[in-house]
Amino acid sequence: MLRSPSGGAGSGTAARDSGLMSIGTVLNVLRDEFPEVTISKIRFLESEGLVEPQRTPSGYRKFSAGDVERLGHVLRMQRDHYLPLRVIREHLDAMERGEAAPLPLVGRQRIGEAVPEPSEAPVAPAVARIGRADLLAAAGIDEGTLQEWESYGLIAPVQDGAYDAEAVTVASLVAELGRFGIEPRHLRVMKAAADREAGLVDQVVAPLKRHRNPQTRAHAEERTKELAALAVRLHAALVTTALGIRLP
Numbered sequence: 001m002l003r004s005p006s007g008g009a010g011s012g013t014a015a016r017d018s019g020l021m022s023i024g025t026v027l028n029v030l031r032d033e034f035p036e037v038t039i040s041k042i043r044f045l046e047s048e049g050l051v052e053p054q055r056t057p058s059g060y061r062k063f064s065a066g067d068v069e070r071l072g073h074v075l076r077m078q079r080d081h082y083l084p085l086r087v088i089r090e091h092l093d094a095m096e097r098g099e100a101a102p103l104p105l106v107g108r109q110r111i112g113e114a115v116p117e118p119s120e121a122p123v124a125p126a127v128a129r130i131g132r133a134d135l136l137a138a139a140g141i142d143e144g145t146l147q148e149w150e151s152y153g154l155i156a157p158v159q160d161g162a163y164d165a166e167a168v169t170v171a172s173l174v175a176e177l178g179r180f181g182i183e184p185r186h187l188r189v190m191k192a193a194a195d196r197e198a199g200l201v202d203q204v205v206a207p208l209k210r211h212r213n214p215q216t217r218a219h220a221e222e223r224t225k226e227l228a229a230l231a232v233r234l235h236a237a238l239v240t241t242a243l244g245i246r247l248p
Contacts (some may be wrong), residue, residue, distance in 0.1 A: 020054060020062035029068055034075045035229040038236055042071065042178055048085050050074050050092075084130070084138030084168050101215065129162040139171035149174060152184045153191050201227045 021029070023039055030037045045051055045059070051070050063071075070092065077088050130138070136146060146178040149155045154174055155167050174184065201224060209221035240246070 020064055021068065023061045023063065025069065026063045030072060030075065033072065034079070035074060036232050038232070040173075044172060045071060045074060045085070046115075047176065048089070048172070050085060050089055078165075078169070084134060085172065086138055089204055113120055129158070130165050130168060131162055132157075135163050135167055135171060138168045139175055141171065141175060146171070149184050154184060154187055194237075197231045198228075201231060 024041055026042060027037065030042075042051075046053065051063070051067050051074070053063045053067050056062060057136055073092065074085075074088055077083050077091070078085075083091070132146075136143065139146075146155065149171070155163065155170055158164050174187065177187070178184075187192045204227060205224050208216055208223060211217055211220075
């Protein structure tokens with residue numbers, strides 16, 4: 001059985017309520033473990049076939065406890081293992097069929113290669129990187145589209161032509177927005193806002209990063225994640241407030 005989003009089977013709201021949940025309730029459940037998750041992210045995972053909630057006659061999504069559990073597993077695999085959604089979907093489908101499904105790796109270990117024995121495993125954790133071909137496949141785009149997005153600064157390789165694993169999420173969201181007629185050139189304002197927000201967070205944690213105490217410097221990373229999650233939630237709230245809408 002897949003773990004619940006809070007880390008234990010049968011825990012949290014999903015276990016207490018055997019009925020169906022709205023997308024807003026699901027968001028609150030997931031945010032205990034994934035503070036950066038948004039309603040748009042949940043909708044995107046649905047569009048990619050990772051979860052299939054029921055629909056009311058009026059079109060509202062209704063999620064079961066199993067749906068929430070599956071979403072938590074998907075988000076956990078993205079966060080902890082940096083896997084493309086296509087690979088996650090295939091892995092979960094194999095598990096549900098009762099097949100043995102070793103977890104694929106992305107980064108130094110290529111998808112499809114044999115997993116090294118414990119004695120051969122590197123001491124340092126694998127760098128979260130994804131190759132260009134894997135990024136194209138995961139996002140379902142072609143080379144020309146990726147080049148266009150790069151020209152607008154929406155996606156950029158980090159080193160040796162590889163990409164940060166989060167580039168998969170960015171590419172998928174840019175593609176989803178494109179289905180609504182929002183072109184990459186329209187997203188430059190979002191990229192600029194994100195850069196300013198990142199600069200603000202970096203300014204706050206900069207003293208911790210420069211500290212002589214190694215533990216204090218290590219704490220800077222956790223503080224950065226915490227501030228980034230808060231910035232994302234504030235940004236989402238400000239956008240919905242400016243639009244005068246209430247998400248279902």
